[in-house]
Amino acid sequence: MADDGALFREGLQLLLSAAGHKVVGCVEDGDRLLEMLARTRVDVAIMDIRMPPGADGGLQTAQRVREKYPDIGLLLLSQHAEAHYLFRLLEIGTERIGYRLKDQVAGVAVLADTLVRIAAGEIVIEPVLAANLVDRPSPPVRSLLADLTEQERAVLRLMAEGRSNTGIATEVFLSVKTVEKRIASIFTKLNLPAESAAHHRRVLAVLAYMRSNQTAD
Template identity: 45%
Template sequence: MRVVIAEDSALLRKGITLLLQEAGHDVAAAVGDAELLLRAVAEHRPDIAVVDVRMPPTFRDEGLRAALLLRSEFPETAILVLSQYVEERYAAQLLAGDISGIGYLLKDRVADADDFLRILDQVTGGGTVFDQEVVAQILVRTRRQDPIQALTRRERDVLQLMAEGRSNGGIAGTLGVTPGAVEKYVTSIFAKFRLPPSENDHRRVLAVLRYLDG
């Protein structure tokens, strides 16, 4: 297969290059930053790009953002992210669309060279390989971002009845609790949805809209 490597560590970049060449693969380019990665893929149209997450100039998420761009512009090129870090936001975006030909491995959890080559073949062939730790962190991020997941079962019951147009008194009668208890549930829902008191917004309507959207 034809491969492009993007890794800012010269030593690791050379090591991956030699490993792939010894396995009979064609390393079309081995570069050290995201801009060169984009140019190399556009020029060589590789079967797969092996991409680090943190590269120059800021060493934050340039590699992963470049991988997302490649996924959009060159969907025929598989992407294998190989990094020490889990960048939750962009990793989640990789999982949001077509996940065939996508992989995300943590460097310190790659068992050996044979495993790496096997995974490379699998991803190039249209497979999907995500390290368990990567998936776990994405799921945690997703739960943090979805306030509905933070609601208790009773709060969800109250919110559902709110969505049906019930008043606090009507909700209390349906659930068999006091109006004061309903008021506490509603206040908790507002807090978890980050809906502070406002003269311009109807928090009850906004909470229902978020519930329906979720």
């Protein structure tokens, strides 16, 4: 774990321990995190987006960690849900990676769920940010959204959070088979061809909205 706030580091370490995770080290910046990872293998590295070195050292560090240790999960924490941070995060990767608000991981259950999902290979996006991006698209994609049913929009929102099909089924009280059908319908309406499946079509579906929002801004 890397965060330049000593109190937050200590508090998060207590939460991690309470959730049954082993914390192998806590440091205050990205350079020291890289030094630690060179000596110790971990499942997930947690870091603050705004920490040394630089104003967004966490993102820089995450990029370096992903390049050197592609199998390590990455959890980026921030005080605020910023879309531009999310866009940069998605450039680093769309698997074994997450972006959550600090005050939303202040509970053992949420923190444990986030880490387990990242370690399992999922992408975990702060629900508030995911909902804003999906529910308030820029004008060029409004016609695409208009084609989605309310149920499909609900599924897309959960996809934006990085939920698996099983996780989505649990959230919306449907069978996995029904969720798969709705996701297939979403892909069709968003004109995502079957050959793009290898590139994680569920992420591509959400990125279509995110990138359009970024362009509009």
